[in-house]
Amino acid sequence: QVQLVESGGGLVQAGGSLRLSCAASGIIFSLNTMGWYRQAPGKQREWVAAITGRGSTNYADSVKGRFIISRDNAKNTVYLQMNSLKPEDTAVYYCASNRQNYYGWNPDMYRYWGQGTQVTVSS
Numbered sequence: 001q002v003q004l005v006e007s008g009g010g011l012v013q014a015g016g017s018l019r020l021s022c023a024a025s026g027i028i029f030s031l032n033t034m035g036w037y038r039q040a041p042g043k044q045r046e047w048v049a050a051i052t053g054r055g056s057t058n059y060a061d062s063v064k065g066r067f068i069i070s071r072d073n074a075k076n077t078v079y080l081q082m083n084s085l086k087p088e089d090t091a092v093y094y095c096a097s098n099r100q101n102y103y104g105w106n107p108d109m110y111r112y113w114g115q116g117t118q119v120t121v122s123s
Helices: none
Strands: 003-007 010-013 018-025 033-039 046-051 057-059 067-072 077-082 091-098 117-122
Touching: 003 091, 018 033, 018 091, 018 117, 033 067, 033 077, 046 067, 046 077, 057 067, 077 091
Parallel strands: 010 117
Antiparallel strands: 003 018, 018 077, 033 046, 033 091, 046 057, 067 077, 091 117
């Protein structure tokens, strides 16, 4: 059974930082590309970043230069370091995985999804 479990969300002031984690089980983690998405209330799900099994990364323009995606294949975990947070970063953050080596924005390319972790940035 595949499980992706996010953690690390919380409440932070604007300008602050948070690090999200997503622990995976039931997949061959090193062969999976991992992505982060987010969804704010009343808005569509938005792709944030992705990283391939070998560490190639890709970012949405809205977070480029502020967020860093990384992974530890030994721990089956992907991370999202979020710096210089803004109120508009407030959302539920989800991780997702795919075996297609796809590290873009299309959510249909990702097969497994976590349940999400809430990030709230106060102004």
